[in-house]
Amino acid sequence: xxxxxxxxxxxxxxxxxxxxxxxxxxxxxxxxxxxxxxxxxxxxxxxxxxxxxxxxxxxxxxxxxxxxxxxxxxxxxxxxxxxxxxxxxxxxxxxxxxxxxxxxxxxxxxxxxxxxxxxxxxxxxxxxxxxxxxxxxxxxxxxxxxxxxxxxxxxxxxxxxxxxxxxxxxxxxxxxxxxxxxxxxxxxxxxxxxxxxxxxxxxxxxxxxxxxxxxxxxxxxxxxxxxxxxxxxxxxxxxxxxxxxxxxxxxxxxxxxxxxxxxxxxxxxxxxxxxxxxxxxxxxxxxxxxxxxxxxxxxxxxxxxxxxxxxxxxxxxxxxxxxxxxxxxxxxxxxxxxxxxxxxxxxxxxxxxxxxxxxxxxxxxxxxxxxxxxxxxxxxxxxxxxxxxxxxxxxxxxxxxx
Amino acid sequence: xxxxxxxxxxxxxxxxxxxxxxxxxxxxxxxxxxxxxxxxxxxxxxxxxxxxxxxxxxxxxxxxxxxxxxxxxxxxxxxxxxxxxxxxxxxxxxxxxxxxxxxxxxxxxxxxxxxxxxxxxxxxxxxxxxxxxxxxxxxxxxxxxxxxxxxxxxxxxxxxxxxxxxxxxxxxxxxxxxxxxxxxxxxxxxxxxxxxxxxxxxxxxxxxxxxxxxxxxxxxxxxxxxxxxxxxxxxxxxxxxxxxxxxxxxxxxxxxxxxxxxxxxxxxxxxxxxxxxxxxxxxxxxxxxxxxxxxxxxxxxxxxxxxxxxxxxxxxxxxxxxxxxxxxxxxxxxxxxxxxxxxxxxxxxxxxx
Numbered sequence: 001x002x003x004x005x006x007x008x009x010x011x012x013x014x015x016x017x018x019x020x021x022x023x024x025x026x027x028x029x030x031x032x033x034x035x036x037x038x039x040x041x042x043x044x045x046x047x048x049x050x051x052x053x054x055x056x057x058x059x060x061x062x063x064x065x066x067x068x069x070x071x072x073x074x075x076x077x078x079x080x081x082x083x084x085x086x087x088x089x090x091x092x093x094x095x096x097x098x099x100x101x102x103x104x105x106x107x108x109x110x111x112x113x114x115x116x117x118x119x120x121x122x123x124x125x126x127x128x129x130x131x132x133x134x135x136x137x138x139x140x141x142x143x144x145x146x147x148x149x150x151x152x153x154x155x156x157x158x159x160x161x162x163x164x165x166x167x168x169x170x171x172x173x174x175x176x177x178x179x180x181x182x183x184x185x186x187x188x189x190x191x192x193x194x195x196x197x198x199x200x201x202x203x204x205x206x207x208x209x210x211x212x213x214x215x216x217x218x219x220x221x222x223x224x225x226x227x228x229x230x231x232x233x234x235x236x237x238x239x240x241x242x243x244x245x246x247x248x249x250x251x252x253x254x255x256x257x258x259x260x261x262x263x264x265x266x267x268x269x270x271x272x273x274x275x276x277x278x279x280x281x282x283x284x285x286x287x288x289x290x291x292x293x294x295x296x297x298x299x300x301x302x303x304x305x306x307x308x309x310x311x312x313x314x315x316x317x318x319x320x321x322x323x324x325x326x327x328x329x330x331x332x333x334x335x336x337x338x339x340x341x342x343x344x345x346x347x348x349x350x351x352x353x354x355x356x357x358x359x360x361x362x363x364x365x366x367x368x369x370x371x372x373x374x375x376x377x378x379x380x381x382x383x384x385x386x387x388x389x390x391x392x393x394x395x396x397x398x399x400x401x402x
Numbered sequence: 403x404x405x406x407x408x409x410x411x412x413x414x415x416x417x418x419x420x421x422x423x424x425x426x427x428x429x430x431x432x433x434x435x436x437x438x439x440x441x442x443x444x445x446x447x448x449x450x451x452x453x454x455x456x457x458x459x460x461x462x463x464x465x466x467x468x469x470x471x472x473x474x475x476x477x478x479x480x481x482x483x484x485x486x487x488x489x490x491x492x493x494x495x496x497x498x499x500x501x502x503x504x505x506x507x508x509x510x511x512x513x514x515x516x517x518x519x520x521x522x523x524x525x526x527x528x529x530x531x532x533x534x535x536x537x538x539x540x541x542x543x544x545x546x547x548x549x550x551x552x553x554x555x556x557x558x559x560x561x562x563x564x565x566x567x568x569x570x571x572x573x574x575x576x577x578x579x580x581x582x583x584x585x586x587x588x589x590x591x592x593x594x595x596x597x598x599x600x601x602x603x604x605x606x607x608x609x610x611x612x613x614x615x616x617x618x619x620x621x622x623x624x625x626x627x628x629x630x631x632x633x634x635x636x637x638x639x640x641x642x643x644x645x646x647x648x649x650x651x652x653x654x655x656x657x658x659x660x661x662x663x664x665x666x667x668x669x670x671x672x673x674x675x676x677x678x679x680x681x682x683x684x685x686x687x688x689x690x691x692x693x694x695x696x697x698x699x700x701x702x703x704x705x706x707x708x709x710x711x712x713x714x715x716x717x718x719x720x721x722x723x724x725x726x727x728x729x730x731x732x733x734x735x736x737x738x739x740x741x742x743x744x745x746x747x748x749x750x751x752x753x754x755x
Contacts, residue, residue: 108517
């Protein structure tokens, strides 16, 4: 890469807490955020575990000091505003106007949480349904709310490539800095739990009725989650000018397409292999230099096998230490890449490897064992993070220690 | 680095596909929505797949294939798709089934196809293309974000062909919602009189317009793309004109060089003032033209304006149907200025090869 892009801030909200400290406490105590559905009104309430953010919209708005009676924010927007604000504060940015500052946000189903309320009335009678419940349906809505809340104007756009969405937002942000179009950019994604996605994944029969077991031989599907994760990227020059602490480098990335099936991953993990190998090439790192992989690891039969095969194709018999933090947060879809980027920076800063919960037996075809206990003093310099989505969309990010 | 449009493909409301006699015949309608004239999809898509695909997927995939054929490119180095609302037909289908069946007895097809990157994914699948594949979904920045990304990709590496396009579909429900939001005309109007309507609201549209952008000129080249800029929520018209002047400077173009400006006039009197002021202030010697009476208003309709500009620059002719004030200039350089509800403003500059 010609110009180095640095990470100066991180912000997160998920089922394991509303900031990095709370998330770390959950990792240390091996407490996952997966449990019964409480906020959503659905027939699956008592039989499908999910990873909910433990606050209602009203509680989150009051934490943000926004008087809620005037707003029609979707949950997607609120989660995004919450985490993006935290990222900006963590980067010590007080004025977004003093440098060219952008926002690239991602999500998978926009403001579906309100659309499904609207449609219930609208489908019965096209004249009915509160119109303010549908104006936030599109994916751009939450991004504009976040941008307006933070005062960002310079560059505002939204990506949606299913479960790799926010990893792709991070790549785009990095390239906008490398091309000199921005000095710094808030990048990541947000998604809330909806009946639409819960029922959608349910029809695909890829839900585990228990808490998920990534990379285990007996894995039986994923648990949906919700949340938002953003990081602040800056040019090295911009960070140096403000004497800012560099939290890490985004040293490589790639997006490749599996071109195999709309939803399933190829048996040889070709898209994943291409994404990982191209990201490694960009970072000028050898596979042996990767110290930890934050795997996509959804715990579906198909993903973990295909991802594992791709890892073996790259790393041979010496696959680096790895774990799936989705065993804590569930699969947060369009937010996953952002949330896992935040975890990657936390891992680099605190030299910790997160445990992969509920793993017992390696997948016979792979014989790969993730880290099951939290590792301190992990000696990590380079982390590879995977995010794969429908449409064969495969993305890899590589973060390096400052 | 120069960027060229080396191929185009389109599913639009004016003709089935895109041919060199584009706009020789203009579609006139009294409907407040303009649907695409869909081509025979069998020419572009495997017939066994067509039956399962939603309309937006068919429109997008066919337009992309048409475009690659036109450019003589088999495998693009990247696939970029812009869509404001994505696959709303499938989204509504799945949402409707959830509500009507109380979350039971559901089938996955419409859920799978509702994903916003379905069009881009299906193009990759059809081509067996493993390359970079992004989908932008930001209102009237969706298509322009693709253009910005493509220009970066072309600056990063030589001899690249990037396939990009804007695609959106109309459904009966989405049209009803546009109407309830007050974005639709509520009095009789033919589309050809859209500019003169002087009332609130517009006419809704849909379509899929794809392009091959390359950093190498080719025998098939239509035009050179000089630049594209997005401006989010300008506070006043001054901010628009300043940003526009800066954009021209960055591209080393004088306002007097602009032979024709394609404005995003959509017939809504609330949103036309900024175009008229920009036109009077900066481009009073340029020919004034518009396009939304031919495409309808939709988040990615600026991709239709790109098609129109590419067509004008290659054919060296301007259809009288788009002219509002003809300054009789030979058209070598075109500025497209569009905005969506005063929020998403975009400027694009194209010039003859």
